[in-house]
Amino acid sequence: MADDGDGLQWTRVSRVGPWDAASLYGNALVMCLCGPVMLGSAVLTGADLMVMGIVFTVVFLPVGLALWGHTAAEREHNRRLDAAGIPATAEITDLTH
Numbered sequence: 001m002a003d004d005g006d007g008l009q010w011t012r013v014s015r016v017g018p019w020d021a022a023s024l025y026g027n028a029l030v031m032c033l034c035g036p037v038m039l040g041s042a043v044l045t046g047a048d049l050m051v052m053g054i055v056f057t058v059v060f061l062p063v064g065l066a067l068w069g070h071t072a073a074e075r076e077h078n079r080r081l082d083a084a085g086i087p088a089t090a091e092i093t094d095l096t097h
Contacts, residue, residue, distance in 0.1 A: 021074070021075050024067060025071055028065070028067040028071065029064070029068075031060040031061070031063055031064030032060070032065060034056050035055075035061055036053075036061075037053075038052055039053035040053075041053075
């Protein structure tokens with residue numbers, strides 16, 4: 001949380017809820033496992049998936065781990081907001097382009 005100088009504290013809110021987080025964790029898991037599964041099947045069956053397995057492992061494993069970490073951080077922010085946040089109502093006073 002940040003302090004704006006007036007004693008008010010604010011925190012960032014995101015859209016990652018329990019259902020969205022489950023789908024993001026699932027996507028991250030699939031990204032992390034697709035390369036190693038291709039490599040394992042290429043080694044065990046002798047299929048021509050070795051190059052694709054290496055490429056998928058090198059590319060998707062770090063992306064999947066980053067997505068997993070980002071989702072965990074967003075869920076922690078939302079938990080903190082639920083624990084320490086104060087319900088508020090906003091009023092729109094002006095619209096601009």
